[in-house]
Structures are given as C-alpha cells and as structure tokens.
Amino acid sequence: MQNFEKTFSDSLPDAEEWRAARDRVLLYVRALDAPPLKDLELALESLGAAPSASPCDAMEALFGILEAHGLDQHPSGNSGDRLTSFPPINRGVMVAEPMDRVPWKTALVRSLRRRGRELLAGERAR
Amino acid sequence: MKAPDNTAIPSWRRAGNRRRISLLFLVLLPTITSSYTMARLLPDRASIVLDALLVTVFGILFAWISVGFWAFMGGLFVLLTKRDRFRVSKSCDGRDFSIPDAEARTAILIPIYNEEVNRVFAGVRTVYRSLKQTGSLDRFDIFLLSDSTSPDVWVEEEEAWHDFRREEEGTEAHVFYRKRDNNIKRKSGNVADFCRRWGKNYRYMIVFDADSVMTGESMVRLVQIMEDRPDIGIIQTLPLAVNRETLIARVQQFANHVQGPLLAAGLHFWQLGDAQYCGHNAILRVEPFMKHCQLPRLPGKGTLSGDILSHDFVESALMCRAGYGIWLAYDIEGSYEETPPTLLDELKRDRRWCQGNLQHMRLIFTRGFFPAHRALFLNGILTYGSALLWLTFLIVNSAQAVSEALFEPIYMPILRKILPILPVWRPHWALSLLGSTTLLLFLPKLLSALPILVKDFRARMYGGPICLYLSVLLEVVLSMILTPIRMIFHSLFIISTLLGKSIGWGTQSRDDRGTTWKEAFAAHWWGTLLGAAWGGIVYWIIPSFFWWISPMIISLGLSIPISVVTGRASVGRFFRKLGLFLIPSEVRLPPILQDLEDNLERPPRYSPFGHSRKQGFLRAVVAPRTHSLHVAMLGRRTHEKASSKRREARKQLVEKALLLGPDALSAKEKNALLRDTERLRELHRGVWTLEDEEKAALWGLAMTRER
Numbered sequence: 001m002q003n004f005e006k007t008f009s010d011s012l013p014d015a016e017e018w019r020a021a022r023d024r025v026l027l028y029v030r031a032l033d034a035p036p037l038k039d040l041e042l043a044l045e046s047l048g049a050a051p052s053a054s055p056c057d058a059m060e061a062l063f064g065i066l067e068a069h070g071l072d073q074h075p076s077g078n079s080g081d082r083l084t085s086f087p088p089i090n091r092g093v094m095v096a097e098p099m100d101r102v103p104w105k106t107a108l109v110r111s112l113r114r115r116g117r118e119l120l121a122g123e124r125a126r
Numbered sequence: 127m128k129a130p131d132n133t134a135i136p137s138w139r140r141a142g143n144r145r146r147i148s149l150l151f152l153v154l155l156p157t158i159t160s161s162y163t164m165a166r167l168l169p170d171r172a173s174i175v176l177d178a179l180l181v182t183v184f185g186i187l188f189a190w191i192s193v194g195f196w197a198f199m200g201g202l203f204v205l206l207t208k209r210d211r212f213r214v215s216k217s218c219d220g221r222d223f224s225i226p227d228a229e230a231r232t233a234i235l236i237p238i239y240n241e242e243v244n245r246v247f248a249g250v251r252t253v254y255r256s257l258k259q260t261g262s263l264d265r266f267d268i269f270l271l272s273d274s275t276s277p278d279v280w281v282e283e284e285e286a287w288h289d290f291r292r293e294e295e296g297t298e299a300h301v302f303y304r305k306r307d308n309n310i311k312r313k314s315g316n317v318a319d320f321c322r323r324w325g326k327n328y329r330y331m332i333v334f335d336a337d338s339v340m341t342g343e344s345m346v347r348l349v350q351i352m353e354d355r356p357d358i359g360i361i362q363t364l365p366l367a368v369n370r371e372t373l374i375a376r377v378q379q380f381a382n383h384v385q386g387p388l389l390a391a392g393l394h395f396w397q398l399g400d401a402q403y404c405g406h407n408a409i410l411r412v413e414p415f416m417k418h419c420q421l422p423r424l425p426g427k428g429t430l431s432g433d434i435l436s437h438d439f440v441e442s443a444l445m446c447r448a449g450y451g452i453w454l455a456y457d458i459e460g461s462y463e464e465t466p467p468t469l470l471d472e473l474k475r476d477r478r479w480c481q482g483n484l485q486h487m488r489l490i491f492t493r494g495f496f497p498a499h500r501a502l503f504l505n506g507i508l509t510y511g512s513a514l515l516w517l518t519f520l521i522v523n524s525a526q527a528v529s530e531a532l533f534e535p536i537y538m539p540i541l542r543k544i545l546p547i548l549p550v551w552r553p554h555w556a557l558s559l560l561g562s563t564t565l566l567l568f569l570p571k572l573l574s575a576l577p578i579l580v581k582d583f584r585a586r587m588y589g590g591p592i593c594l595y596l597s598v599l600l601e602v603v604l605s606m607i608l609t610p611i612r613m614i615f616h617s618l619f620i621i622s623t624l625l626g627k628s629i630g631w632g633t634q635s636r637d638d639r640g641t642t643w644k645e646a647f648a649a650h651w652w653g654t655l656l657g658a659a660w661g662g663i664v665y666w667i668i669p670s671f672f673w674w675i676s677p678m679i680i681s682l683g684l685s686i687p688i689s690v691v692t693g694r695a696s697v698g699r700f701f702r703k704l705g706l707f708l709i710p711s712e713v714r715l716p717p718i719l720q721d722l723e724d725n726l727e728r729p730p731r732y733s734p735f736g737h738s739r740k741q742g743f744l745r746a747v748v749a750p751r752t753h754s755l756h757v758a759m760l761g762r763r764t765h766e767k768a769s770s771k772r773r774e775a776r777k778q779l780v781e782k783a784l785l786l787g788p789d790a791l792s793a794k795e796k797n798a799l800l801r802d803t804e805r806l807r808e809l810h811r812g813v814w815t816l817e818d819e820e821k822a823a824l825w826g827l828a829m830t831r832e833r
Contacts, residue, residue, distance in 0.1 A: 020819065024827065028814060030734040031750050055822075056815040063811065072754075083758035085287060085303040086269070092326045094318050095420040097444070100493040 022047060028062060032071070034089035042066070136357070138212050138451075142398040147499065149396055153192040156562070159187040163559050166550060168526075176526055183519045188509050191566045198385075198570030201392025205577040208389075213362060214453045215347060217354040223260040223346045225353070232349055232409070234268045237316045239309075240275060240337040242637065243282040244739075247290055248725035250301060254294060256342035263300060263342075265349070269324070271316045272305040276658050277796035280305060281742030281756055288755050289731060290578025307801075313405070314421055314437035321416045328412050335406035338365065339458030342716045348409040348458065358399075359414055359450025360442060363461035364390040365407040366712045367721060371638045371699055372467045374692035377604050379465060380597055380707040384588070385574040390456035399451030400498035407461045411450065415441070418448035424488055428626045429481055439506055440489060443499035461720065468641045468693030469608065470649055473615050480619040481508040486550065503831055513616030514675045524664055531668040546725055571602055587713050589705035593729040597625045607688060610681040614653050641693035643686070651686040657682025706777035737826055743796045744788050746806065748825050753810045760803050784812045787824025 029039035041089050046062035066072045100106050165181045214645050234253065238246055250268060257263045270287065274280050295301065306319060317333065325331075330352055332345055340363070348361055360811040367375075367382040393401065419441045424431045434440055442452050466472040483506040489495075490503045577596050578584050588594040646648070661679035665672040672679070681688065691697055701707050711719055730739050737744050745752040779795050791799070799805055816822040 024814065024822075027734060027827065033732065033751060048816060054817060056817050059811075059815045063814075083288075083326045083755070085284075085323060085759055087267075087299070087302060087327070090326045092322055092416055094322050094325075094416045094420045096420040097418055099422055099489070101488055101491060103491060103493040107494075 017053040018047070021050060021053055021055045024055040025058050025062050032055065034071070042069075042071075134623040135233065136399070136451075138398045141212070142396075142400060142498075142549070143397055145398075149196055152196050153189050156192060157189040158773055160188050160559055160562060163555050166561065176522055176529075178241065178732055180519065180522050180526070183515050183522070186508075187512060187515050187519065188563065190505075190512055190568075191563070195570055197392040197396060198388055198573070199392065200395035201388035201390065202570075202573055202576065204395050206581055208581070210394075212394075213349050213457060214355065214358070215453050215457055218347050218350050220584065221350060223262060223343055223703070224266045225262050225346060225349050227353065228265070229323050229329065230265060230349060230353055231328045232266050232332060232345070233324065233328040233412075234266060234318070234332045234334060235271055235317060235320055236268065236336065236338075237271045237313045237419075238283070238336050239273045239313075240279050243279060244726065246270070246336055247285075247286040248722055248728070249334075249337070251290065251294065251725045252339055252718060252722045253342070253345075254545060255721060256340075257345065258342070260342040260346050262346050264344070265326075266300065266395075268301045269320060270301070270303045271320055273312065273316050274305070274311045275309070275793070275797070276742075277746075277793055277800050278742035278744075278796075280800065281746040281752060282739060284756055284759055285731075285739070285742070285752055289415045299531070311421070311433045312435070314434065320421060321412065325412050325416050330409050330410045331412050331415075333406050335463060337464040338407050339462045339722055340407060343735075344458050344460035345409075346438060348594070350457070352409060353454070353640055355451075357449075357451050358411070358453055359445040359448070360403045360408055360410050360452040362401060362403050362408040362452070362454050363458050364454070364456050365404075365461045365463040366709075366711075367465040368709070369464050369722075370467055371695040371702075372550050372640060372693050373698040373701060374469055374472070374604075374608075375465045375467050375638075376698040376701065376707045377601055379709050380588075381601050381605075382465070383709045384594075384598065384601075385571065385579065387456060388574050390454055390568070394454045394456050397454065397498060398455055400446060401442070401444035401452045401454040401580060402499070402502050403438045403445075403452060407463060412444075414445060414448055414450055419444045421661060424485060426698040426793045428486055429484050434482070435486055436479060436486065436506065439483075439486060439499075439502060443489075443492070443495045443503075446496050447494045460716075467638050467695075469611070469689045470641050470645060470693070471574055473612070474651075476612075476616060477619050478615065479658060481623045483507050483510055484620065484623050508817055510616045510620055513613045514620050516613050520678065524671070524675065527671040528664065528667050528820070531620065531671075552816045571598060574598065584710065587708075587710035589713070591709040593705040593708065597708070600706060604692075606677065608642075608692070610657075610678040611650070611653060611685045611688065612816070614682065628752070638695040638698075640695060641690050643690055646686045646689040647692075650689055653682050653685045657685070674774075729759065735826055743800065744826060746800060747783075747788065747809050747813055748808075748827070753806070756800065757803050757806060760801070776833050780805050780809045780812065782810055784816065784821070787821065810811050 010036075023045070025043045026039075029042045032039060034042070042062065042065060046065050047058055048056040049065065050063040051061075063072070157200070161184060162236050164184045165177065168177050168180065236246065236250065250270065254263075254268060259264050270283070272280070272283055274283060283303065283305070287301070290301060291299070296576045304320070304323075306316060309315070311318065317331075320331075330349055332340070332348065334340070344363065351361060352358060360458070364386055366386065367379040370376060370379060420813060421434045421437055421444075423433060447453055462541065466475055486503040486506055490500050491506075575585075575588075575598050578588065578594065579591060584647055588597065616736060644647045652800060657679050661672065661676070661683065664675060664679075698707075710716075715723070733749065735745075737749070739745075741750075746756045747753065776798060779791070779799055782795075783791055783799070788796075799809060813822070813827070816825070822828060
C-alpha cells in the first residue's frame with residue numbers, strides 16, 4: 001500500500017493540489033453514467049488539458065471536451081432538441097354554456113322588458 | 127357524435143321517476159309523523175321560537191337520514207335478489223377484453239399536484255402493465271397532468287416520467303407528461319386544458335386521482351359499455367379503499383368494503399341514469415364533455431364565488447342536461463383508491479369539499495338541471511350542513527333543558543286559557559322516536575354484512591362471520607366516537623366559509639405517518655375546551671340531562687388522544703392481528719395491488735450523489751443527467767420570451783444561488799430558475815466550477831475528509 005502511494009505521488013508532483021480537481025471531475029463523469037472506461041478516459045483527458053490544478057480549470061476543460069465529443073447533448077425526442085413529453089397538439093375548444101342560475105329573475109326581467117316594449121309600441125301607435 | 131335522441135323517453139327514466147316518487151313518500155311520511163311527535167313531546171311552556179327551531183332542524187335531519195336509510199335498503203334489495211334489469215355492465219357479460227373499434231381510443235388522465243412522485247409512478251406502472259395484459263394497450267394512453275408548484279416535485283416528476291419511458295416503453299409512447307405553468311381552475315382546469323389540447327384525439331377519458339388504481343380489465347369493460355351505449359356520458363365505478371394501516375383509515379376501508387357496495391347498489395337503484403360523477407375512477411365521453419361541461423366562474427366576490435371547487439357534481443349535472451345518462455357501475459370490480467390516513471387529513475380534505483359543496487347553493491336552481499341533480503346538490507350541501515344542524519339541535523336542546531331548570535314553570539298563562547296547563551310526559555312517544563331514529567341510523571350498518579354472509583359467502587375474506595360482525599359493531603362505536611368531533615369541525619368549516627374565509631389548495635397526505643400530539647393539540651384544543659365547558663355547565667345546572675349528552679361531551683373532551691390514537695398505524699396493525707376490520711385485500715392481495723406494492727419497492731436509479739430523489743431542484747442544477755433532461759424538456763422558448771428586466775433579475779438569482787447555496791432560494795425563485803434554460807445552464811456550470819469548497823459543499827459537491 002505504501003509503495004502504491006509512493007509511486008503515484010512520485011508520478012504526479014502536485015498530487016495534493018490536484019486532488020480536489022480530480023475528485024470534482026470524477027464525480028461529474030460518474031454522474032454522466034457513461035461506460036466505465038469512457039468516463040475514466042474523459043476524466044484523464046480533462047485533467048491533462050486543464051491549465052492549472054484548480055477544480056474550476058479542470059471542469060472547464062471537461063466541459064470543453066464533452067462539447068467537442070458531442071457528449072453535452074440533451075436527451076431529445078423525435079422533433080429535434082426539445083424532448084417532448086406529450087403528443088402533438090390537436091387544438092379543440094371548450095366554452096362554458098350559459099348557466100341561468102336564477103331563472104325566476106331572468107323570467108321576470110324578460111317579462112318586464114316585453115311589457116315595456118308593448119307599452120312603447122302602443123304609445124308610438126297612438 | 128350526436129347527442130342522444132331526447133324525444134324518446136328511455137324505459138329507465140320512467141322507472142327512475144316512479145322509484146323517486148315512491149322514495150319521496152317513503153321519506154316524507156315518516157318525517158312528518160316524527161316531526162309531529164317531536165313537537166308534541168316538547169314542553170308546552172317553553173319558548174315557541176326554540177320549539178319551532180328544534181322541530182324544523184329535527185325534521186330536516188330526520189328526512190336526511192331517511193334518504194340514507196332507503197338508499198341502503200334499495201341496495202340490500204338489489205344485492206340480495208340480484209335482480210337489476212338496468213345494470214349497465216350487462217352487455218359485457220361473457221365478453222373478452224378486446225375493443226374492436228380502433229377509433230375508440232381512451233385517455234387515462236392523472237391530474238397531480240405536489241404528490242408523492244414515487245407513489246404516482248408506481249400506480250402508473252401498475253395500470254400500464256395491467257392494460258398490457260388485456261391486449262388492448264394500444265387503445266389507451268396515459269396522461270400525467272401536473273399542476274405541481276414545488277420545484278423539487280416538478281423535477282422529480284420529469285425524472286420519473288423519463289425513467290418510466292426508458293424502462294417500459296422504448297419508442298412506443300403511451301404515457302405522457304404535461305406540466306402546466308399556471309393552475310387555473312385547479313383540477314377541473316387541468317382536465318379542461320387536456321381536452322383543449324388533445325381531447326379531439328380520444329373518444330373517452332378515464333379520470334384518476336393521484337392515488338387511484340384500476341385494473342386493465344375494469345377499464346376495458348368501461349370502454350365496452352360506452353361503446354354499446356352511446357346514450358351514456360359518464361360511468362362512475364365504486365372505488366374500494368385500500369392500502370392504509372392507521373386505525374381510522376382501516377375502519378374506513380372496512381366500512382367502504384362492507385357498506386360501500388350496498389350504498390352504491392342502492393344509489394343505482396334510485397338514481398339509475400341520473401347518478402353522480404365523483405371526479406375520479408370514472409369514464410367520460412370526451413366530445414359531449416368538451417361541448418357541454420366547461421365550468422364557468424361564479425360571479426361575485428367571496429368564498430362562494432370564483433372557480434367551482436366541487437366540479438364533479440356540476441359536470442354531471444351539465445352532462446345530464448345535455449341529454450346523456452350518468453350511471454353508477456357498482457358491480458365493476460378492480461377500482462381502488464386510498465383514504466386519508468388520519469382524522470386531521472380527513473378534516474383537511476373535508477374543509478375543501480365543504481367550501482365546494484356550499485358553492486352548489488348558487489347552482490341548485492340552474493335552468494335545465496334535472497331534479498335528481500338538484501337533490502344531489504342538496505345532499506352534498508347537507509353532508510356538511512347536517513353537522514351544523516346537529517350542533518344547533520344539541521345546543522337548543524341543552525338550552526331548553528337549562529331553561530327548564532332555571533325558570534319557574536307557568537301553569538296558568540292567564541291570557542291564554544282558563545284551565546292550568548300541566549306538563550305531560552309521554553315516555554312511549556319519546557322512546558318510539560328515539561327507536562326510529564336509531565333504527566334509521568344503525569340498521570343499515572347492521573344489515574350491510576348480510577349480502578357478504580348469505581349471498582357471496584365471502585365472510586372469511588373479512589376474518590369470518592364473527593370477526594365480520596364484531597368489526598361492524600366496533601365500526602359503529604368508532605363512528606359514534608368520531609361523529610361529535612367531525613360535527614364541530616364541519617360546523618366550523620361552514621361558518622368560516624359563509625364568513626368568507628377561503629382555503630388554499632393543499633396536498634393530501636398519502637402515507638401512514640400519523641398525527642403527533644403537538645399537531646393534535648393545535649387542531650383540537652378548542653374542541654376540547656368547548657366540550658369541557660358545555661358538559662360542565664349542563665352538569666352544574668341540570669345533572670340528569672348531562673348523561674343524555676355525555677357521549678358527545680366525552681368524545682369532544684378526549685378529541686386530542688382520539689385523534690392521535692386513531693391516526694396510528696401500530697394501532698391499526700394491532701386490530702389487524704386480532705382479525706378486526708379486515709378487508710379482502712388484506713387477506714388475499716389482488717394481483718394489481720401486489721404489483722403496486724412491488725412497484726413501490728423499486729430501487730432508485732444509480733446516482734453518485736448523496737442527494738435524495740426528493741431534492742429535485744438540487745438535482746436539476748447539479749446532476750448532469752437530470753439537468754440535461756430538464757433543459758431538454760423545457761426547450762428554448764422560456765428564455766426567449768423573458769423581458770430584459772426579468773432576465774436581469776434571474777441573473778441576480780444565479781449569483782445569489784452561487785454565493786449562498788440552494789437553501790437561500792425560495793420556491794418561487796427556484797421555479798423561476800427552472801423555467802429559464804440559459805440561467806439554469808449558467809448555474810449548472812457555475813456550481814461545478816466553484817473554487818470555494820465550502821460553497822461547493824452547499825450543492826453537495828464536498829469531498830469527505832478523514833478525521
């Protein structure tokens with residue numbers, strides 16, 4: 001175990017500094033759920049391409065690589081880049097029918113109006 | 127599809143009219159007799175106003191319980207004789223589960239609002255697989271219609287839908303998900319929104335609640351009946367309550383299994399094609415629904431205005447007005463729902479229903495509605511209104527008893543009569559009145575087990591005849607204990623609704639978490655005090671009367687422990703061990719409920735994060751797959767539409783989120799970010815490129831260190 005640690009700390013001179021960047025990148029590629037070897041390749045490539053040991057640079061490098069490989073694509077449906085979760089719209093109408101909630105009031109108003117019209121018509125005829 | 131020919135009166139309508147007229151007599155005659163007896167029983171020297179009030183309230187309540195009694199009796203007749211020439215499922219007897227007409231497509235609508243996503247999708251998976259087994263899956267599509275306002279639930283729903291599609295369907299799409307940006311008109315608006323968008327693609331729709339489950343067979347049967355009977359607009363099934371373990375829920379499940387079929391058959395006997403739609407576990411004909419059943423907003427201000435809350439009653443009245451029949455298929459099996467797990471959850475639901483039912487006061491005289499539906503509106507109002515009437519009745523009774531004790535009787539009202547008026551106590555009248563009221567209330571409950579014992583021979587599915595009857599008796603006892611508590615709450619709901627206090631749109635609790643002592647105290651303290659004060663005053667002034675009202679007083683006084691104990695799953699399980707309140711699905715789980723249980727136990731998908739699947743917003747920001755899915759489902763449109771001011775505000779939200787973490791954002795702010803593709807991308811990238819480990823830890827990106 002000690003040999004293992006020694007070998008790796010020798011091969012990566014700033015191992016302590018790179019740890020945060022490595023963990024961040026590895027977490028991201030694991031979350032992508034890509035095939036196991038592919039995600040390790042991606043992590044390695046991005047750490048190699050990062051200009052410094054900061055997690056920010058490593059992640060920017062990873063985003064660049066994902067973009068270059070077309071791996072940043074969102075799941076899509078048949079209609080292009082938007083994943084539609086429902087079928088094409090077939091528009092219909094739904095309009096509320098009249099609801100006469102107080103029919104006696106309507107009847108009274110109607111009859112008064114009719115009566116008024118009749119009176120007016122009588123006046124005019126005279 | 128044309129509306130059915132209204133000129134030819136169907137035979138069921140004539141039979142229905144005859145039955146309802148006889149029901150009217152069966153209810154009115156005993157009501158008049160008993161009200162008269164009640165009036166004669168009252169002491170002559172008491173206040174005439176109190177007497178009149180007491181007799182009126184008594185008359186209304188007596189009529190109301192009589193309707194319930196005769197509904198049960200009708201059901202008992204149907205279930206015992208098995209004679210029902212109007213049974214809607216008759217045409218399906220002996221048929222297979224195919225739907226020959228490829229045009230007869232059905233949409234299953236599941237409106238959801240901040241629900242437990244795992245439960246919703248377990249239900250969807252169960253229903254989907256059950257439909258697949260019938261071989262008629264290609265005639266059905268399932269639509270999840272989300273009105274969820276919680277950002278976490280929104281993302282969780284999307285993930286669950288995507289996982290379902292990936293695992294179950296492949297390229298063949300039968301399950302769709304639609305999230306509304308606004309919640310206009312709540313559930314009825316959600317269904318109407320579906321109808322406007324896709325209603326033309328379907329001949330029928332089956333509406334579910336979030337906790338509904340129906341077997342594929344039952345749904346195919348419903349479609350077959352609708353195909354055979356173009357005069358039917360809606361068929362309502364009888365959903366059986368299952369899957370709960372708390373005491374109160376188990377008791378309700380038991381009552382629903384034992385009394386439910388009887389009541390449903392009885393309602394069918396009296397209503398026939400003028401039945402009511404309960405809002406879920408029912409099939410509707412889409413075209414007439416779209417044409418005739420859009421609900422208007424009720425004009426004016428206040429709690430009885432605006433959106434119609436109890437929409438189902440009104441939709442059924444509108445469908446009937448358009449000439450379509452509404453039937454209750456009481457004999458179609460395989461329709462399930464879940465009941466509220468605690469008394470407080472039940473009361474929360476009742477608060478909503480109460481306001482909705484009271485709105486019907488404004489619709490009861492609407493032109494063109496059938497008398498049967500006006501009666502259903504009245505029944506709905508009385509469901510809660512009766513509580514206030516009972517309370518009034520009891521208060522007036524107590525007041526009268528107290529006044530009897532406090533004031534000197536006047537035997538010689540000089541101005542009225544020459545001879546003295548002596549109080550006459552007629553105990554045999556009082557006893558016969560008490561006996562007839564008790565009979566109306568409890569006889570249906572006692573008789574409800576009869577069809578199980580003598581007709582279906584299924585008593586062993588309820589733990590055997592002894593356990594069955596013991597459970598029936600205990601159910602009566604528990605309902606007597608709970609009734610006073612429900613009564614004062616329902617009275618409060620009515621008063622607060624009439625005073626203009628509106629309610630929000632709460633999510634129904636659908637698990638057996640129970641009620642804590644703190645919650646029970648907060649809800650019941652005033653009921654306890656009311657009971658104690660009422661009992662105390664009556665006992666102090668007239669101790670002999672106290673014992674008459676003691677069951678109610680004790681129940682109110684103990685409402686806090688009653689609420690806690692009845693809401694405990696452990697107590698429910700204890701009764702189950704004793705073989706009490708057993709229902710068939712607890713003795714032998716039907717395959718569909720077994721599937722539901724299995725689907726609920728499905729392990730969550732692999733994720734390297736420590737986030738729970740309920741942390742939807744966090745996942746949409748951090749987890750690359752969830753983020754991609756959400757962005758893909760959102761599309762570009764929202765960002766393009768946003769004004770520059772709004773864009774600036776959202777930019778500031780991103781900065782705030784990066785600086786303070788997700789917990790610093792309100793639900794509104796989270797929703798705003800989730801609606802903006804660009805800002806969400808920016809936040810995703812920003813979080814993953816955070817240098818500061820503490821800030822990254824707020825998003826779940828911290829690496830653990832050995833201590």
